[in-house]
Amino acid sequence: MSIRNLDFIFNPKRIAVIGASDDKSKVGYMVLRNLITTGFNGVVYPVNSQREAISGILAYPRVSALPRVPDLAVICTPSHTVPGLVRDCGEAGVRGLVILSAGFREGGQEGKDLEDQITVERKKFPNLRIIGPNCLGVIAPHVGLNASFAADTPRPGHIALISQSGALCTSLLDWAVQQQIGFSHFVSIGNMLDVGFGDLIDYFGEDPHTKSIILYVESITDARGFMSAARAFSRSKPIVAYKAGRFLESAHAAASHTGAMAGEDSVCNAAFERAGIERVYQMGTMFDCAELLAGQKLPRGPRLAIVTNAGGPGVMATDSLIEQRGVLARLGDGSLAKLSEVLPPWWSHGNPVDVLGDAGPERFAQALAIVLADEHVDAVLVVLTPQ
């Protein structure tokens, strides 16, 4: 049920942009520009009560005036207008909402009251699902959908990203576009008034384009839904999570920023482990994971062989491997004998396979071929140090 409804958000045929604008400094400008320049195959309706057209595209004064009912409406107007617009959309039969507007729970009591009003409206329309408010939007490159005010669109790929921080999305996008990292979905979930991590993990778990899921988490609101979704899919699709607000000081900072209160960190750790989620502790590691998951098949098992032309980096790689609970592959006797045939006599005679500093491409390739063919090896790391 929840999954069918999310299709209206991630694979819509008709989209209304409420608050579409010609002013380049406005979110409503960025969203419309992204929707009409990314190859989206459906119809985009600008909604603006003041203007006949936006960017030359015929605009409509309100949702009820649209020629057909949109599947998705993206709301970019000031926070105080949002509860009324949610009601309008619900009454018109809209099934998905992405609310980009800020000025809700994160801004104090007045904003929290507005958010409560939205919840009241939402409950009148059981089929209506909402992402946000206070978010960057959603991107689904496989269907040419960029319903966000991000400056870029990533290429289609196999990673689904779900982030509670819009700014992190922007940084990650910047980098991903440069590195040509692709995504199946890119979701900034903001204040999670309705759709949360659990719903999205459920949805991406079933999505054929998605092969792995990366999360930036500040707080989990629906712990039960989150856990059951993660446990259901983490065996077949790796889930990697960065959990912010690990300490009292940072949890406090998180609360002042999304209005979310982060939980006890050790509880979170235990939950992640139980759910099969791999936790990372640095943004750089998150990026590394994204790159690796985007470019590599999953290895058959944990046994890694290291082929290196330098001893020190081989030791460092071994340190990292063992720290991350990997296993240093024990090469078969046949492989050791073959390696001794192609390598100089003082090679390391074990794993890491040190092909020595004077190795040319041929010696490297010969050693690599032998190691790759070894049935005791699940994956190979090649370390090439300039010498």
Added chain:
Amino acid sequence: MSIRNLDFIFNPKRIAVIGASDDKSKVGYMVLRNLITTGFNGVVYPVNSQREAISGILAYPRVSALPRVPDLAVICTPSHTVPGLVRDCGEAGVRGLVILSAGFREGGQEGKDLEDQITVERKKFPNLRIIGPNCLGVIAPHVGLNASFAADTPRPGHIALISQSGALCTSLLDWAVQQQIGFSHFVSIGNMLDVGFGDLIDYFGEDPHTKSIILYVESITDARGFMSAARAFSRSKPIVAYKAGRFLESAHAAASHTGAMAGEDSVCNAAFERAGIERVYQMGTMFDCAELLAGQKLPRGPRLAIVTNAGGPGVMATDSLIEQRGVLARLGDGSLAKLSEVLPPWWSHGNPVDVLGDAGPERFAQALAIVLADEHVDAVLVVLTPQ
């Protein structure tokens, strides 16, 4: 005493290159080229028994035939010739040796025997100090000295690097030259037959050019000397260390590569802490430390203010700060009042100071000036996320 002798290695007037060569694939070519192209102010004597000149420079058949006694001799000949050359140098009155040749302890019993022979020779000449064997060499940019076979020379700076892995030196140099990171000294210490970490920390501790020391350690041979040197200087000059071989598997890999047996990791941790050495666990962190130490003054204390235009990255920075035992500065009431004057009403009202996503350069600068002037703040981290 040990320090005066090391001056002959790091600030020599005359240098012999034993095994100097015109063959570009040879170490003896690289070393001579580095010595005569880096601005060294003294005399370089090529020593080669077969040739009248190397690279057009008059060569001498042996050390005893040189016009004056060199302070330093760099040996690049095959390992079996080295014990005899050490004796020749000692008898000629040479005070410093850098032995680049490989094929010693790291290569098995035969090499170990050769190393023992060198030790026998060395003991006949109490004033002779040796770096190596099996190393990349030494670089002292402030005196234009590059007695190594590295492909690059870093610019003069304030970091002393001491590495037990030559390959790591090469990688670090590659990066440092690109990033314009400067060094006071860059030392690959190889098998540490004589000069070890303790001697060098003592020496760089007294060196006016050196403001911080970075170590790549696989094994400590002279634990007592190491500890007393580190404790003497770590308060005034930060010492950062990467210790490889943390686990049984990686310690084994280290042993097969430098012939050094790494110790129990927890012992090492305790020793580092007692000596005031900051331990890092990733090569990337080592590079970050180098960059920070090269470009920044040391902060007065641990209290950090964070000025950010995005909440999520502010939370992540706080996480890292607390994890690294830093302190989140508590801003003074005066600063909070001033910040409220220049920032929008829904700013974070605390540290991290979230100047919000729409902040331009002016708002950033105003907030930064207020925070920098706060007496409760020792250092400021600015996070600028593209929005």
